[in-house]
Amino acid sequence: MAGEILDNKGRGEAGWDWPAIHPEGRKFGLIAVAVSLFFLLALDWELIGWPLLLLSFGVFAFFRDPERVVPQGEAAIIAPADGIVTLIEEVEPPLELQIDDGSGFPGLPNGTVTRVSIFMSVFDVHINRTPVGGTVRRVVYIPGKFMNAELDKASEENERQHILIERSDGLKIGFTQIAGLVARRIVPFVKPGDMVAKGQRVGLIRFGSRVDIYLPAGTDPKVMIGQTTIAGETVIAEIGQRGLIEGISQ
Missing domain, CATH: 2.70.70.10 (Glucose Permease (Domain IIA))
Structure with a gap:
C-alpha cells in the first residue's frame, strides 16, 4: 500500500495489517524479551518472567509504525x-x-x-x-x-x-x-x-x-x-x- 494513491471517489484498495515496528524500538523489545526469557527459563521465576514477557509486547507496541494515508491538498x-x-x-x-x-x-x-x-x-x-x-x-x-x-x-x-x-x-x-x-x-x-x-x-x-x-x-x-x-x-x-x-x- 505504501506510495499508492487513494481518494474519496473509491480509487485504491485498503485493508488492515499488522503495523511495522520502527527500527528504533526493536532493540528495546528484544532486550525485554531476553530478560523475560532469562527469568522464565534460567531462573524459573514465573512470577517475574511472565509479566516481563507481557511488558516486552507492550514495548514493541509502543514503537509501532503504521502506514498512513496523507491528504495532499495544498492548503x-x-x-x-x-x-x-x-x-x-x-x-x-x-x-x-x-x-x-x-x-x-x-x-x-x-x-x-x-x-x-x-x-x-x-x-x-x-x-x-x-x-x-x-x-x-x-x-x-x-x-x-x-x-x-x-x-x-x-x-x-x-x-x-x-x-x-x-x-x-x-x-x-x-x-x-x-x-x-x-x-x-x-x-x-x-x-x-x-x-x-x-x-x-x-x-x-x-x-x-x-x-x-x-x-x-x-x-x-x-x-x-x-x-x-x-x-x-x-x-x-x-x-x-x-x-x-x-x-x-x-
Missing part, C-alpha cells in the same frame, strides 16, 4: 502527532524558531499565532510526521526538565526540539517535540537542508510526550479541545481559513 496542514488536543492558544512562537540563526534562512515572523498542543499517552503511536512538505530549515534541540507534558509551561521548561519547515512558496510552519514525565529522549530523523514530503516521518519521542504546532497567521485550527488526532492523516488546519468550530463531548 492542508496535517497533524504531526497521534494524541489528544489539550491546548489551543494564541502565543508568540519560540524564539528559536524566530531569531536569525546565521543560516541565511529567516525564521517565523514576529507576532502571535495559534498554537495547537497534542498530548501523546504511552498508548499512542509516537512516530511524528511533518505537517507540510518542503525543506527542513531548522532542527533545534534544547535540554530541559521532564515535567508533565500536559502543562502549558512544558513548552518552555521541558526538554524539547524545534523543527522549522519551509514550503516551496516560502510559507514556514514550525512545530516542537516536547518530552514528558516518562519520555527521556527525542530522536530526530531529519536535519537542516533535508527535503520532506507532507506526512513524512521526522522523529519520535520515547514513552509519552507532546507536540506543539504553530499555525501561520490568519489560520484557525479545524480541530477542537479534546479531539483525537492521527499523525499524517488528520487535517489540523487549512491555510488562510478562519472560523469557530464547536463540538459536543458524548
Whole structure:
C-alpha cells in the first residue's frame, strides 16, 4: 500500500495489517524479551518472567509504525502527532524558531499565532510526521526538565526540539517535540537542508510526550479541545481559513 494513491471517489484498495515496528524500538523489545526469557527459563521465576514477557509486547507496541494515508491538498496542514488536543492558544512562537540563526534562512515572523498542543499517552503511536512538505530549515534541540507534558509551561521548561519547515512558496510552519514525565529522549530523523514530503516521518519521542504546532497567521485550527488526532492523516488546519468550530463531548 505504501506510495499508492487513494481518494474519496473509491480509487485504491485498503485493508488492515499488522503495523511495522520502527527500527528504533526493536532493540528495546528484544532486550525485554531476553530478560523475560532469562527469568522464565534460567531462573524459573514465573512470577517475574511472565509479566516481563507481557511488558516486552507492550514495548514493541509502543514503537509501532503504521502506514498512513496523507491528504495532499495544498492548503492542508496535517497533524504531526497521534494524541489528544489539550491546548489551543494564541502565543508568540519560540524564539528559536524566530531569531536569525546565521543560516541565511529567516525564521517565523514576529507576532502571535495559534498554537495547537497534542498530548501523546504511552498508548499512542509516537512516530511524528511533518505537517507540510518542503525543506527542513531548522532542527533545534534544547535540554530541559521532564515535567508533565500536559502543562502549558512544558513548552518552555521541558526538554524539547524545534523543527522549522519551509514550503516551496516560502510559507514556514514550525512545530516542537516536547518530552514528558516518562519520555527521556527525542530522536530526530531529519536535519537542516533535508527535503520532506507532507506526512513524512521526522522523529519520535520515547514513552509519552507532546507536540506543539504553530499555525501561520490568519489560520484557525479545524480541530477542537479534546479531539483525537492521527499523525499524517488528520487535517489540523487549512491555510488562510478562519472560523469557530464547536463540538459536543458524548
